[in-house]
């Protein structure tokens with residue numbers, strides 16, 4: 163089944179927030195952001211902006227009728243800066259004008275006087291100064307302290323892991339339309355309609371039921387709209403409340419990059435102890451998360467880091483420490499993998515360090531320590547239906563790792579300035595929101611008298627194919643053609659209190675809720691069929707290809723006739739289904755439990771060729787064996803694997819998020835922040851799905867697929883490192899990501915580079931006219 167949005171997308175006909183026809187009198191908003199990273203607000207001069215022709219209002223924190231608070235976990239985040247500013251780009255005022263151009267022009271007329279305060283940009287500095295969000299966490303298994311002495315070698319190092327800009331195609335935007343009384347409709351590009359509803363109600367000081375949030379689809383979210391779509395929606399609601407007019411806000415790319423959070427940079431210290439055969443006996447890691455200026459989702463992201471600290475390996479003695487550290491950068495937020503990738507990068511760094519110290523192949527160390535059935539994760543959950551070994555074996559055999567090894571060795575012997583490297587990257591990713599209560603979903607199904615079907619769920623389409631998946635699930639459960647199914651917008655009136663579409667669990671949660679709604683209607687329809695067709699057992703009634711079957715044989719009725727009869731017999735043709743993931747829990751006081759419904763596994767092999775004189779490289783191939791359960795829709799699922807991989811490769815290589823010491827973003831445009839393009843992707847990309855790996859709790863046995871493939875991308879870092887080692891061996895190459903071509907150069911030629919930096923640059927070029 164092809165993606166149900168494919169033809170609309172390719173014709174450019176799919177609608178986004180600001181494509182929907184403009185309501186009468188629509189006003190436009192623009193944001194005045196803080197120009198400094200930290201300080202006390204002394205005064206805000208907005209008169210010049212207010213005087214401009216076409217400006218309707220300039221709204222500040224003082225104009226908020228409710229509570230100026232949008233923190234999702236910890237109440238530490240103003241919608242509009244009140245007394246202090248905490249990062250460059252923090253919204254301070256909203257200008258509302260008749261056009262977006264006038265609103266932007268007016269923003270430049272605003273002046274903010276700030277008494278500047280010292281700033282912090284580094285998470286470890288923040289930790290030392292006590293700028294810690296929430297309580298640091300410690301996960302333990304076995305006893306690391308006594309295990310070190312049993313190890314043949316113990317190694318330590320540090321990882322500096324870069325952040326990542328989401329680069330969703332559609333920047334943040336929202337539109338609010340005031341209704342009668344204090345009713346407000348909000349159209350937003352959010353992964354979390356309920357978060358928008360809740361926070362807009364809080365800002366306006368009204369109950370949730372007066373706010374309706376509607377989401378058609380997103381031009382990408384990738385976690386960047388899980389929490390950080392909320393402020394813009396609240397701002398248009400606030401502006402609409404004051405002006406009594408519809409208001410729209412669309413951030414430009416530059417504004418979006420400056421004002422919104424990204425993937426968290428981490429600084430992580432590790433220590434690993436092994437036998438001389440390469441069996442890991444003990445591992446400890448300290449993760450210092452750069453949370454940015456407010457908590458946002460950082461504590462939850464840190465928790466997922468903790469859970470993924472040992473990736474797909476079993477280590478008997480583990481101690482993991484994690485702290486979320488407040489700095490004066492934009493609040494870092496959810497991004498595909500949600501803290502898991504950083505932890506897995508550190509684990510791979512530690513195993514690489516071991517391989518280099520023991521002079522053994524990296525993949526041999528990995529293989530020796532792979533997670534097996536019934537092994538314990540440090541958080542107390544047992545690995546069940548563990549596919550770490552099966553995906554590893556399948557990848558190593560199907561893609562013939564010995565051939566890769568010998569090809570790489572032969573190439574490296576023959577070439578001086580170019581070197582190849584490869585790395586195996588196994589992944590293990592826990593499926594469920596780590597906050598157990600969030601694992602719930604609702605769906606509302608209506609069947610109309612002509613047999614067409616309307617399905618609403620709490621899930622949001624962001625390009626991941628949710629609408630297609632749900633249509634498929636509903637069509638199969640009803641036994642009818644998927645053309646009859648319409649996926650409705652995600653709306654807080656039809657589905658209440660929905661969790662964000664995140665944690666890769668959207669299809670699983672909302673698909674199950676849809677199934678539960680359909681089950682109720684089907685039960686009624688089957689009873690009706692028995693009465694009408696004079697057959698006895700409702701359990702023997704089924705619908706297939708729109709035909710009504712009894713005990714597997716056609717009995718002359720079709721779907722349309724059944725539905726028309728049901729209507730005339732006054733049988734309810736609507737139902738609401740509610741699903742909550744069973745058997746998951748977590749006890750934070752002991753840091754033990756069973757937080758995940760199941761885990762997704764997989765193994766990738768990534769091969770690169772590095773130009774060691776220039777630092778540039780090609781990713782030759784990525785070969786993946788992915789544990790998908792049973793594909794729900796192979797095209798959609800494959801798209802998720804390839805897209806996730808691309809984002810992971812970009813994060814590890816070219817996407818270089820940089821801030822200066824003033825907290826100012828240096829990579830604030832797509833000219834300075836590079837994302838991988840189609841040419842950057844491996845020429846040879848192979849994806850195979852592990853056979854016979856159905857997941858019993860998922861609709862139709864498929865497993866969550868949204869985030870896990872991103873982490874295959876981590877392999878490219880270690881493949882590049884292998885190539886670097888082949889050119890010039892050293893035991894102190896840094897575990898600093900991303901490994902941009904520039905960084906590869908500086909690392910390969912570190913002493914020469916240091917020499918260059920120490921010497922004052924001398925201007926030797928002469929104007930061409932003097933040269934002759």
Ligand code: MTE
Nearest residue numbers: 382383384498625626664665666667668868
């Ligand atoms: N794929 C596309 N095309 N666009 C997106 O925004 N978001 C990713 C992933 N794949 C995303 C995507 C993230 S961060 C998550 S959590 C999941 O999709 C969310 O959708 P799912 O729960 O249906 O997998």
Ligand code: HPA
Nearest residue numbers: 462500595596597664665
């Ligand atoms: N994953 C993604 N988003 C989340 C989670 C999670 O585990 N918890 C809260 N928001």
Ligand code: MOS
Nearest residue numbers: 385497498664665
């Ligand atoms: Mo995805 S980071 O859970 O939105």
